[in-house]
Amino acid sequence: MKEQERAETENDQAMKLAPDEDLMLEVRNGAGETLGVLFDRYHAPLFNFYAKVTGDRTLSDDLVQEVFLRILKYRQSYEPGTPFRAWIYQIARNARVDHYRKTPRHITFEPEMVAPVMPKDSAQQSEETELLHRALMQMPEEKREILVLSRFQELKYDEIARLLGCELGTVKTRIHRAIQELRQNFKQLERGLAPREAGPAVVKNIPPRRFGNEV
Amino acid sequence: MKCEEIGELLPDYLQGSLKAEQDDLVEQHIAECGDCREEVAIWKKLSLLPVEQPSAGSRERFEAMSRAYQTGRNDKAAGIERSKRGSVWNWLRSPVGAVAWSAALL
Numbered sequence: 653m654k655e656q657e658r659a660e661t662e663n664d665q666a667m668k669l670a671p672d673e674d675l676m677l678e679v680r681n682g683a684g685e686t687l688g689v690l691f692d693r694y695h696a697p698l699f700n701f702y703a704k705v706t707g708d709r710t711l712s713d714d715l716v717q718e719v720f721l722r723i724l725k726y727r728q729s730y731e732p733g734t735p736f737r738a739w740i741y742q743i744a745r746n747a748r749v750d751h752y753r754k755t756p757r758h759i760t761f762e763p764e765m766v767a768p769v770m771p772k773d774s775a776q777q778s779e780e781t782e783l784l785h786r787a788l789m790q791m792p793e794e795k796r797e798i799l800v801l802s803r804f805q806e807l808k809y810d811e812i813a814r815l816l817g818c819e820l821g822t823v824k825t826r827i828h829r830a831i832q833e834l835r836q837n838f839k840q841l842e843r844g845l846a847p848r849e850a851g852p853a854v855v856k857n858i859p860p861r862r863f864g865n866e867v
Numbered sequence: 868m869k870c871e872e873i874g875e876l877l878p879d880y881l882q883g884s885l886k887a888e889q890d891d892l893v894e895q896h897i898a899e900c901g902d903c904r905e906e907v908a909i910w911k912k913l914s915l916l917p918v919e920q921p922s923a924g925s926r927e928r929f930e931a932m933s934r935a936y937q938t939g940r941n942d943k944a945a946g947i948e949r950s951k952r953g954s955v956w957n958w959l960r961s962p963v964g965a966v967a968w969s970a971a972l973l
């Protein structure tokens with residue numbers, strides 16, 4: 653019995669250290685329970701991605717579940733050698749786009765998502781964080797997404813280019829323009845002015861789906 | 868270097884993944900250029916935004932979804948098996964099936 657327990661523990665350890673791609677191949681070959689390890693690795697970053705891009709916590713929770721359901725449903729479409737991170741973010745983008753196709757959005761800003769005031773923060777820093785959050789949410793979703801992918805998900809330019817289906821140079825330009833717009837919005841909010849492109853992002857701002865293995 | 872070229876290096880600069888000479892170029896430029904300094908500042912401020920955490924029941928919900936998906940697949944597979952068995956039985960009861968069955972017995 654003890655040997656069996658030890659073997660199970662060793663197997664758990666090995667799974668925790670295995671590369672994403674190896675685990676996904678196991679899922680693809682029918683080991684659905686292995687998906688739990690990938691869930692543990694990715695559900696929090698995915699939630700942060702969705703929450704920052706959509707500004708809606710409930711929707712973000714639902715979309716994370718949808719991503720993992722799609723992985724189960726379409727696991728056969730995962731091609732060995734495909735970087736798993738790129739693949740799961742592609743599924744995540746598609747799930748979001750499909751959601752907005754079915755349910756067009758009207759409100760992007762959830763007051764509860766204003767950055768919480770941490771005791772150690774100075775009042776000025778808290779105010780800055782709140783203004784920055786508002787400035788980010790006032791941007792079109794397409795621009796907000798590219799900033800979130802670059803800054804929070806720490807995707808490289810080439811990974812973002814593959815994900816968005818565009819050239820490397822285009823990604824660089826789009827990120828540069830997005831950060832400049834964020835800077836303008838932030839400055840205007842600091843001065844107490846309404847930003848130039850204020851208003852909720854609408855479904856037309858979501859880029860079209862473009863990628864080889866669409867699921 | 869132009870501001871636009873510097874701007875394109877900033878995400879990597881902030882992640883600390885630039886080569887030493889590029890790193891120096893960025894630092895020299897932002898020391899002299901107020902616009903690019905502001906751009907660096909806004910990138911850095913972005914890091915102040917808190918990381919959003921999923922709700923506490925997220926893992927349980929995932930497990931329930933996986934179980935339901937697996938159960939659904941098993942039920943579907945069992946349904947196909949039942950329907951296959953049913954179709955063989957129906958065929959045996961049909962006139963053609965009855966003839967074939969009789970011939971096999973003879």
